[in-house]
Amino acid sequence: MSAVDLAVNLGGLRMKNPVAVASGTFGTGREYAGLVDIRRLGAVTVKGVRLQPWPGNPLPRHVEVPGGMVNAIGLQGPGVDVLIRDSLPFLCEAGVPAIVNIWGTSEDEYAEVAARLDGVPGVGAIELNISCPNVKEGGHAFGADPRVVSSLVAAVRRRTRLPLMPKLAPNVPSVAVFARAAVEAGADALALINTIPAMVIDIETRRPALANIVGGLSGPAIHPVAVKLVWEAAQAVRAPILAMGGITGPEQAIEFMIAGATAVAVGTANFIDPGTPLRVLDGIEAYCVRHGLAAARALTGTVECGRRG
Amino acid sequence: MLNADYFLMRLDAPDVTASARPGQFVHVRVTGLDDASLRRPFSIHDAEAGVLALVYKAVGRGTAQLARLAAGERVSVIGPLGNGFPLDCGDRAPVLVAGGYGVAPLSFLARRLERRGVLLAGARGSADLLCLDDFAKRGWETRVATQDGSRGERGLVTDLLDAWIADHPEAIPEIYACGPDGMLRAVGARALARGARAWLSLDKHMVCGVGACLACVQRLRRADGSEWVGRVCHDGPVFEAREIVW
Numbered sequence: 070m071s072a073v074d075l076a077v078n079l080g081g082l083r084m085k086n087p088v089a090v091a092s093g094t095f096g097t098g099r100e101y102a103g104l105v106d107i108r109r110l111g112a113v114t115v116k117g118v119r120l121q122p123w124p125g126n127p128l129p130r131h132v133e134v135p136g137g138m139v140n141a142i143g144l145q146g147p148g149v150d151v152l153i154r155d156s157l158p159f160l161c162e163a164g165v166p167a168i169v170n171i172w173g174t175s176e177d178e179y180a181e182v183a184a185r186l187d188g189v190p191g192v193g194a195i196e197l198n199i200s201c202p203n204v205k206e207g208g209h210a211f212g213a214d215p216r217v218v219s220s221l222v223a224a225v226r227r228r229t230r231l232p233l234m235p236k237l238a239p240n241v242p243s244v245a246v247f248a249r250a251a252v253e254a255g256a257d258a259l260a261l262i263n264t265i266p267a268m269v270i271d272i273e274t275r276r277p278a279l280a281n282i283v284g285g286l287s288g289p290a291i292h293p294v295a296v297k298l299v300w301e302a303a304q305a306v307r308a309p310i311l312a313m314g315g316i317t318g319p320e321q322a323i324e325f326m327i328a329g330a331t332a333v334a335v336g337t338a339n340f341i342d343p344g345t346p347l348r349v350l351d352g353i354e355a356y357c358v359r360h361g362l363a364a365a366r367a368l369t370g371t372v373e374c375g376r377r378g
Numbered sequence: 379m380l381n382a383d384y385f386l387m388r389l390d391a392p393d394v395t396a397s398a399r400p401g402q403f404v405h406v407r408v409t410g411l412d413d414a415s416l417r418r419p420f421s422i423h424d425a426e427a428g429v430l431a432l433v434y435k436a437v438g439r440g441t442a443q444l445a446r447l448a449a450g451e452r453v454s455v456i457g458p459l460g461n462g463f464p465l466d467c468g469d470r471a472p473v474l475v476a477g478g479y480g481v482a483p484l485s486f487l488a489r490r491l492e493r494r495g496v497l498l499a500g501a502r503g504s505a506d507l508l509c510l511d512d513f514a515k516r517g518w519e520t521r522v523a524t525q526d527g528s529r530g531e532r533g534l535v536t537d538l539l540d541a542w543i544a545d546h547p548e549a550i551p552e553i554y555a556c557g558p559d560g561m562l563r564a565v566g567a568r569a570l571a572r573g574a575r576a577w578l579s580l581d582k583h584m585v586c587g588v589g590a591c592l593a594c595v596q597r598l599r600r601a602d603g604s605e606w607v608g609r610v611c612h613d614g615p616v617f618e619a620r621e622i623v624w
Contacts, residue, residue, distance in 0.1 A: 093591065093592075094586075094590065094591065095590055096586075096588075096590030096591075100586070100588045100589045100612070103588075104456065104588070116590075116592075124607060125592060125595070128582070128593075128595065129593075130592070130593045130595075131583070131585050131593045133416050135412070135414070136412075136414050137414050138414075138416060138585070140591075142591065142592050142593065145592045145595065288414045289413065289414045290414070339586070339590070340586045340587075340591060341413070341414070341415070341416060341417060342407070343456070343588075
């Protein structure tokens with residue numbers, strides 16, 4: 070038994086520890102079950118899903134860049150009903166809460182997806198995707214205006230009792246405005262950050278590396294950007310934050326928590342070392358022991374920004 | 379090193395080789411690249427007595443670094459992954475069709491197939507023809523074509539396939555192929571025209587290798603004609619020609 074209390078409460082989602090995996094990087098959990106003891110994870114965020122099946126973007130869908138990758142998968146998915154029938158029972162039996170990332174092209178669609186997930190065994194929270202850079206309708210179109218965010222969160226709030234967690238875009242002038250809009254409209258927690266819009270060109274062919282032309286940057290390159298945005302959002306609202314962006318080991322996860330995050334999600338690093346989330350978990354616990362912290366949640370928001378001494 | 383551009387790497391990996399089947403692949407983290415570099419998939423060239431063999435061409439940053447590794451260094455490998463080739467071809471004649479370094483997994487297949495057959499190998503030039511001895515020493519017939527005519531017939535590997543079919547008017551071949559998409563599509567079309575099966579190993583850029591990220595998807599067709607989108611890493615990389623919607 071660990072001497073450190075690792076449990077956290079992410080806006081009503083009770084996690085046995087603060088380490089989750091990010092949407093789109095872990096499938097629905099089953100894909101990695103042969104490589105990782107997923108039962109130890111605090112939560113699994115499931116790939117973005119809408120009401121109907123969605124084909125996603127043409128290939129190529131990804132390109133490697135220094136410090137990470139740029140992807141434009143385009144939210145390919147089976148639709149929420151198939152997800153509920155075929156995929157969610159696995160996580161439920163594994164005892165790991167599912168955070169389901171949802172999207173749509175209208176407020177009604179978001180709300181309907183959320184309503185269908187309400188009461189499904191094993192679903193612990195809804196991550197509202199309002200910041201995917203890779204679909205033309207939906208996704209980012211809802212995350213670029215705080216009034217639209219507010220209206221969408223309120224609309225979904227009316228249709229579900231599940232903890233509701235909008236995933237905010239990094240590329241806004243002030244994340245605090247969006248954080249406040251989301252929380253005032255009924256969000257229980259915030260997830261940030263999504264990938265950063267990006268583009269790569271093959272200079273020999275002069276063609277974009279991605280069929281979608283543009284995509285989203287992830288990986289270690291975006292970590293300092295994410296820390297700054299998590300810190301700003303944590304200043305603006307009291308709602309707990311699920312932080313992600315460039316975690317490759319416990320250090321970045323601890324940094325996020327110090328900046329103000331209640332929990333963290335490992336994303337792109339899963340592709341490179343599937344053992345990363347559990348290494349992060351073990352590292353957080355060791356850090357707490359080393360710093361005399363009885364509970365991991367005591368780390369949250371402990372950054373010292375006063376005058377240097 | 380096989381020649382100036384092609385390399386053979388042997389890894390002591392009994393956990394991988396124990397269950398490896400021809401057509402499967404491994405996902406390799408290239409030692410010495412920066413921490414953010416993605417894994418690279420490689421088809422299994424051989425897996426005997428605990429030794430995993432991979433054949434690759436030094437074409438990019440990752441493979442160039444692999445080629446620089448010294449004997450004794452450690453490499454992180456996930457695998458075996460994917461479905462592999464079916465090994466039962468009944469009484470049909472196995473015809474292996476290789477484009478360039480697509481020959482790598484077919485060598486492992488030739489070792490495991492119960493029946494001997496023919497290898498048809500095509501490449502740009504003689505320097506791109508690899509591993510032919512592996513087949514010859516196991517009693518396989520080999521036929522070769524190069525686009526520049528530097529070895530064998532001048533032409534494409536599909537020309538060799540056409541010639542083999544013409545030479546064997548009574549035979550229904552069981553075709554196994556690995557190479558570029560254009561070649562696989564042409565091989566598949568010939569198999570369909572002949573009423574034969576062709577098992578095609580697709581080479582797609584992958585990220586996770588386990589079916590989670592949806593980077594390497596392929597449009598596919600079910601027996602009832604309905605379409606679906608599969609993941610080459612998880613549902614493949616080997617598909618029968620009738621399954622693929624090009």
